Amino acid sequence: MTARRPRTPRIFLHCFLVGTCVVWIAPVLYALYTSLRPYADTEAHGYVSVGGHYNLSNFTDAWNAADLPLYFKNSAIITLPALVITLWLASMVAYVVARHSFRVNLILLLVFTAGNLLPQQAIITPLYKLYITVPLPSWLSDSGHLDDSFFGLILIHVAFQTGFCVFVLSNFMRTIPQELSEAARVDGASEWRQYRQIVLPLCRPALAALATLEFTWIYNDFFWATVLMQTGANRPITAALNNLTGQFFTDNNLISAASMIVAVPTLVVFFVLQRHFVAGLTLGANKG
Amino acid sequence: MPCDTPAGPRLAGVSARCPHPARPGGRERDDDTMTSISTVPPPPRRRARLRRLSGRDRVVLTAMAGLPLLLSVCLVWLPALATVALSFFNWTGIGGFSQMKPAGLENYRIIFTIYPEFPPAIEHNLLWLGVFFAVPAPFGLFLALQLHKQIRFSRIYQSILFLPVVLSLALVGFMTELVFSPTQGLVNNLTGHAGQNDLIDWIGNPRLNIWAVLIMACWRQTGYVMILFLAGLKAVDPSLQEAASLDGANEWQSLRHVIWPALRPINVVVVVITVIESLRAFDIVYIINQGTNGLELLSTLITTNLIGETSRIGFASALATILLVISLAFVLPYVYSTFRKDTRP
Numbered sequence: 001m002t003a004r005r006p007r008t009p010r011i012f013l014h015c016f017l018v019g020t021c022v023v024w025i026a027p028v029l030y031a032l033y034t035s036l037r038p039y040a041d042t043e044a045h046g047y048v049s050v051g052g053h054y055n056l057s058n059f060t061d062a063w064n065a066a067d068l069p070l071y072f073k074n075s076a077i078i079t080l081p082a083l084v085i086t087l088w089l090a091s092m093v094a095y096v097v098a099r100h101s102f103r104v105n106l107i108l109l110l111v112f113t114a115g116n117l118l119p120q121q122a123i124i125t126p127l128y129k130l131y132i133t134v135p136l137p138s139w140l141s142d143s144g145h146l147d148d149s150f151f152g153l154i155l156i157h158v159a160f161q162t163g164f165c166v167f168v169l170s171n172f173m174r175t176i177p178q179e180l181s182e183a184a185r186v187d188g189a190s191e192w193r194q195y196r197q198i199v200l201p202l203c204r205p206a207l208a209a210l211a212t213l214e215f216t217w218i219y220n221d222f223f224w225a226t227v228l229m230q231t232g233a234n235r236p237i238t239a240a241l242n243n244l245t246g247q248f249f250t251d252n253n254l255i256s257a258a259s260m261i262v263a264v265p266t267l268v269v270f271f272v273l274q275r276h277f278v279a280g281l282t283l284g285a286n287k288g
Numbered sequence: 289m290p291c292d293t294p295a296g297p298r299l300a301g302v303s304a305r306c307p308h309p310a311r312p313g314g315r316e317r318d319d320d321t322m323t324s325i326s327t328v329p330p331p332p333r334r335r336a337r338l339r340r341l342s343g344r345d346r347v348v349l350t351a352m353a354g355l356p357l358l359l360s361v362c363l364v365w366l367p368a369l370a371t372v373a374l375s376f377f378n379w380t381g382i383g384g385f386s387q388m389k390p391a392g393l394e395n396y397r398i399i400f401t402i403y404p405e406f407p408p409a410i411e412h413n414l415l416w417l418g419v420f421f422a423v424p425a426p427f428g429l430f431l432a433l434q435l436h437k438q439i440r441f442s443r444i445y446q447s448i449l450f451l452p453v454v455l456s457l458a459l460v461g462f463m464t465e466l467v468f469s470p471t472q473g474l475v476n477n478l479t480g481h482a483g484q485n486d487l488i489d490w491i492g493n494p495r496l497n498i499w500a501v502l503i504m505a506c507w508r509q510t511g512y513v514m515i516l517f518l519a520g521l522k523a524v525d526p527s528l529q530e531a532a533s534l535d536g537a538n539e540w541q542s543l544r545h546v547i548w549p550a551l552r553p554i555n556v557v558v559v560v561i562t563v564i565e566s567l568r569a570f571d572i573v574y575i576i577n578q579g580t581n582g583l584e585l586l587s588t589l590i591t592t593n594l595i596g597e598t599s600r601i602g603f604a605s606a607l608a609t610i611l612l613v614i615s616l617a618f619v620l621p622y623v624y625s626t627f628r629k630d631t632r633p
Contacts, residue, residue, distance in 0.1 A: 013434060014441070020431070021448040027463045027507065028451065030474045034466065047469075048477035089359070092352035100349070108353060109627045110620075115364040117560070117619045119568045121587040122612035125594055125605045126370035127363065159363035162356050191345040195352070220456030222571045227595055238456050242575055245462075252465075252472050259462045263455055270454040274447065277454070281512075282519035 035059065035256035042253060058257035066248040068237065068261060075236035075265075077150050078225075079218045082157035086214055087207055089158065090165030095195045097166070098173035099181060109170065116163025120223050127156070131228050148230050156228065157218050165210050168283045172206040173199055209280035212273045216266050237262050371612055374605035380598065388602075395606035406607075409584040412498055416505070416585070417566035423506045425562055428513025433543070435514070436521045450515055452508040460504050461575025465491060468500040494582025501572050501583060509565060513558055520554030521547070556622065563618045567611060586611045 034047060041052025062068065093112065097105045131147035141149030176199060184194045225239035232243045241262055249255045270277060341349070375396070378389040399406050431449060435442050452460065467474045468490035475490065476482040490500040524547055532542040570587040573579045579588025586607060593604035 010439060013437075013439060017434065017439075017441075017445045021445055024507070024511075025448050025451065026474065027467050027504075028455075031463060031466055042472070046477065046482075047472040048474060089356040093356045096349050096353040104353075106627055108357065110623055111357065111360055111365065113627070114616075114619050114623045115360050117564055117615070117623070118364065118368065119564070119587060119611055119615055121568075121570065121590045122608050122615055123364060123367040123371055124590060125374060125601055125608050126367040128594055129601060130367065155359070156363055159359045162360060166356075190348065191341070191352075192348045216454055220458070222456060222458040222574075223591075226574070227591065238458050241458065241462070252469065255462060256466060259459055259466075263459055266454045266456070270451070271447075274450075278450075278515055278519070281515055 031256040031259055034253055035260050037253060039251045039253045042251075047252065058253050059261065062249065062254050062258040062261060066244045066258065068258070070233065071235065071237035071240040074150070074234060074240070075219055075238070078153050078157070078236050079215060082154045082161070082218050083211060083214050085154070085158045086161045086165055086218075087210060090162045090210075091169055091200060091203065091207070092195065093162070093166045094169035094173050095199055098170040099178075099194075099199065109166070112163040112166040114163070116160060116167070120160070124223075124227055128227060142231070142234070147228050148234060150234070153224060153228055153236075156224050157221065160224075161214055161218065165214065168210055168280070169203060169206055172203055172283065176202050205279070206283060208273075209276045209283060212269055212276045213280035215269055216277070219265060368612060371605050371608045374602055375609040377602045377605075379601040391602060395603050398603070399606055399610070405584045405589055408582075409586050409589050412583070412585050413566060413569070415498065416502065416569050417563065419502050419506065420509060420562045420566050424509035424513050425558055428510045428558075429517050431510070431514045432517035432521055433547075435518060446514075446518070450511040453511045453515070455508070457508070457571035458575055460508055461572040464501055464504040464572055465576060467504070491576060492581070497576070497582045501576065505569065505572060509562075512561070516554055516558055516561070517551070520551045524550040560618065560622050564615070567615050 034042065035058050036054045036056070038053050038055065038057060042049075045051050090112075093108060096102070097108055128147070131152055132145055134146045135144060136146055136149055136151060138144055140151045143149065146152035146155070180198055180202075181194055184198055189197070219236070220238055221236070222239050222242075225235050226242070229235045229239065232240065235243070241258060244258065245255055249258050376391060376393070378391040378394070379387060435446055455463075466472075468476075470476055470487050470489045470491065471482050473482070473490070476488055480486075481488045489496065491497055528546050528550070529542055532546045537545070568587065569585055570579075570591070573583040573585055574588055574591070577583055578592060579585055580592075590604050590607045590611065593600045593607065
């Protein structure tokens with residue numbers, strides 16, 4: 001075998017890959033490097049230079065001056081409920097679609113998956129008008145309407161993201177043997193009980209994969225929050241960064257530090273749960 | 289496949305990619321029609337199963353699918369329809385429905401004839417699409433093929449190349465400003481163009497800035513495509529490749545005749561993602577200058593017309609309808625062909 005195939009020297013491949021990786025990581029390292037240097041030093045030496053001081057003052061400045069904890073809290077208030085509700089609703093639809101053969105299933109899958117693939121901007125005009133019109137009780141929204149409320153933002157995330165999760169979960173649930181449901185049905189288990197106690201626990205790997213993906217996507221959302229959240233102080237951190245730039249973050253060193261801080265949650269999820277993250281994309285893509 | 293079920297068969301998607309006639313889904317359907325010759329008791333017929341559902345179960349199942357459906361219809365599909373309807377009206381959005389004036393095709397006429405931002409926006413969206421097909425798609429495939437060779441440090445390479453995908457597009461926008469900043473950026477300083485004499489204004493020059501944005505967009509998209517192809521490659525039956533190399537196929541022949549056909553389902557996904565991501569492009573350019581001065585895109589035109597000082601709902605809707613029609617032309621055939629085969633009764 002090995003004699004047949006001319007063994008191209010792996011060293012060239014490694015050189016190429018190392019080179020590519022250096023280029024790939026360069027923007028992130030440059031941002032990190034810039035964020036560790038005081039503005040005065042970069043002003044004196046130039047941005048692409050060595051020397052001067054290295055400290056974390058940009059990070060503490062960005063954190064305190066712009067009140068980043070507030071925006072992190074906003075992000076948490078939006079992302080976590082949206083994530084849980086999305087997975088919950090999607091798992092229910094997926095159960096109906098994957099464990100039964102109703103005629104309506106094709107339409108359900110079309111509605112959810114195609115909805116998820118639409119560009120957000122294609123539906124924003126009526127949505128925006130809807131959001132500023134529909135009244136909400138004041139404990140749910142400061143503005144008294146759907147717009148500018150955490151509730152409204154959670155709602156649109158759920159409506160939009162459910163599609164992808166239905167798609168992935170229904171594929172996954174089809175692989176669970178029907179015999180399990182048959183046995184449960186013979187034992188008199190209701191549909192809800194089959195969903196809750198048989199199918200859902202078996203979906204744990206898929207749910208974990210989707211949770212990491214959806215966390216990243218909802219946390220990273222910029223568009224919905226920019227348009228549907230008018231008050232700056234209510235915005236989640238990804239969207240808030242845009243307003244804070246120029247107001248608090250006046251130089252590239254501070255912007256870099258703030259960017260690094262904002263990236264931390266997704267980077268943590270990525271490094272700790274990379275396996276699940278990739279598995280989620282794989283589950284979504286392995287259908288075609 | 290890290291996410292396989294404990295005891296279950298392979299994922300439906302994986303089985304669908306294999307050209308074997310005896311895939312699980314297919315077998316079940318065959319049993320349905322060949323009950324007379326099958327020795328294995330066939331799974332209960334669909335109708336029979338349906339009839340056995342109690343009234344309460346039916347209500348539960350309806351609610352389980354109905355509640356999410358209601359949300360999706362109200363917040364995605366009705367707005368999609370309303371977008372089309374609103375595009376035939378003139379509506380500033382200030383005041384109620386009484387302010388709506390029927391406009392016929394006037395909004396579209398303005399867009400296609402005298403709206404100066406529209407041609408560059410279409411041009412940039414097409415450019416985005418073209419570049420995404422020309423660079424991240426083949427390069428992502430190439431990287432996936434290299435990383436699939438079971439070389440050392442594969443995990444490390446993979447993590448680094450995939451890293452930009454977890455960063456938000458908004459953050460990529462900030463990084464674009466950082467890396468391509470004329471005087472303070474990495475690119476100009478490394479290439480010696482940061483001085484006043486030969487300054488390259490990557491952000492401000494309307495002929496250049498779209499390229500800076502596209503470079504950073506490709507930076508993120510390549511890792512995405514690479515992971516999808518890697519997942520596809522892992523599912524290609526290794527014995528096929530072995531057989532090919534035993535028959536004396538070289539690397540290119542085995543790629544061309546064995547791997548490429550097996551990757552067909554992933555290719556479809558990559559094409560769809562490439563198209564959708566190009567139509568969705570928004571965050572990076574909006575961070576940089578809200579999509580003006582050489583960075584116009586359909587998505588930014590819609591947004592600025594909607595939330596600008598003069599909210600032009602009808603006009604924004606007409607632009608959104610154009611985006612919607614283009615998207616649906618890609619999305620619906622893909623989704624329909626994907627699902628038709630496994631939900632057929």
